[in-house]
Amino acid sequence: MCHFFFFTVSPIMESSTPTLYSSASPLIYWEEHEDELSIEEMPSELEATLRYLSIMIYSIAFLLGTIGNGLVIWIAGFRMKRTVNTVWFLNLAIADFIFTFFLPLSIAYTALGFNWPFGTLLCKLNSTVAFLNLFASVFLLTIISADRCVSVVRPVWSQNHRTPRLASIIALFIWLASLFLCSPYLAFRDTIRDDETNVTHCYNNYAFSDNFNDMEVVALRSMRHQIMISVRFLFGFLLPFGLILVFYSLMALKLRRSHLAWSRRPFKVMASVVVAFFLCWFPYHILSVLEVIMHQWENKTLNIAVLIGSPLATSLAFFNSCLNPFLYVFLGRDFKESLRRSILSAFESAFSEEPGKTNDSRLKSRSLTDQEFQFT
Template identity: 80%
Template sequence: MELSTLFPSSPNPLALQLEEEEDEYVLVDDLPSELETTLRYLSIIIYSIAFLLGTIGNGLVIWIAGFRMKKTVNTVWFSHLAIADFIFTFFLPLSIAYTALGFDWPFGTLLCKLNSTVAFLNLFASVFLLTIISADRCVSVVRPVWAQNYRTTRLASAITMAIWLVAFCLCSPYLAFRDTIQDNETNVTHCYNNYAFSTDFDDLEVVALRSMRHQVMISVRFLFGFLLPFGLILVFYSLMALKLRRSHLSWSSRPFKVMATVVVAFFICWFPYHILSVLEVVMHHWDNKTLKSAVLIGSPLATSLAFFNSCLNPFLYVFLGRDFKESLRRSILLAFESAFSEEHGKNTSSQEKSRSISDQSSQCT
């Protein structure tokens, strides 16, 4: 395989974007240049919005949940979820610049490695945190006495540290595989996955090794970043539904709604990305032009949707923490406390909640 096949003299923006996020090579005919340009600019716009809203919104969540509110198990979960999203959105300008420059990477090999590693660190850390949040809610409903005795902030902090460690282990291969290469014909540098640690694209053994490692990476990402967590979350929510039904209780608690909405939003945003990742593997074993075109067109859209998820949560906390109009009238601190608050029974009055905010505010000033 010639290098020009990987990086054609007139670069296909969609193919290169797919390569950046998904694969080390794409063998498809060029799509219409107007469509390529449109999707490239659309990606830049969405990345930019995610960067602005994500850094500000998640930074605000970290400040309020970490420093302005009383430390609870819920604030531990959501502050770490915000940290994962903040780190990812902080690195987004690199992807914005790379896309805007026509997929010419000017930042060096180290940042090429870090940029992809941070993206998948966010994926694994976020989905693991959402799984633990769902498990925590399930235990609180199914085993309330145990939760009251053992559900502590110290245990929550220890679990989050373990989550970060596992997430880093799963994304660390990108520190090794991610690499840069220069196309001498166009003088453009590309950031890509060098799964074989070789630029020899003609040797059959190297090609086979590259393909095998690529399939393993996508399989691990799909299994641990989507399928298993999604399955566990379904189990946890099914157990909760069964318990609530038997006890004739309702799902109306506000913290539960916030958590459930955050989980649903995450999987809706990441589902197309993972499906296209699997289809991309199929694409290399099944010569179907329609499938290849669908993967090429869908990948930048799915990637943009996945990236956009990193800026959604702060808005969900605010607008679901209270009634929409009330959230606009009241302070942001009150809205976040409502989203993260622990449940103390259905008869807690709004006067007691307001007093809690006043007490916390006075302690912080």
């Protein structure tokens, strides 16, 4: 029977064993087969480069994310009229802001050579917040895409039922579902002290045991690890991405068949946010799946690819949390002119409803015939 222990430089990757790092020794992974132990070393220069690159990207994401998402929260939540769009963008910004607010913990953890000095509670919260951001963001993007689709395909229904109150209720259920899906990390995330290196690791203790030799414990850890990866890949990537593709395909089909002169600004802003999210998180999900495969299939090339790719994929995923405010500004209507006036007006142009998509009573009172003539 082969026991495999993998050590990664990512603070949230799903390795079920502690991250091993020492400033005096190279980052390593090992395979233990019966009484044989083989060790592959990552070059110290590459190890240091990956660590410094991660710290730099985390720091940039923290600074830009807290400031940018803080501005979005302030503008969408307090300075603009409450609309369906502002509800969506406000909740997206809150998810990203909470995550980036906790990033200094990951920065410190990486800078200290993956030594966790903050205690078990913050170890649990740090990972839980990261995956809360993942689930909340992807669910919000899916609902926003559905909202866009309904506005195009069923404009009359949308005119009469698309309200900020309904959007707020849906957003609340999204947060509850996200909390449910990320709650296992509160249970599984744990700390362990390595007395030899005097380092405390923050890791996923799927078996609620620090025994890494008992075969039953190893099997339980592996099974729960695979379940967690599968659930996150299914609900955090595959299903939402598939639904979003369906929604945008329906919109494209409707627009092509109807020859509509639809406003491209809101579509362009939201499509860019969706594309940026999936491009940033796709490598992370793929490497998580490969990590599970790696535990079942001994392949040194795969092991090294995951070892090197994990910190890069995690950094890219983290960086996504600071991108949205810049997409809102740069893709908003009349960007240059808006910046001349104020940042506020730049965000307002990105969050504003499409022409003809207000809840004005005059629009609601229009006949079905007139509405269908406009959108078909």
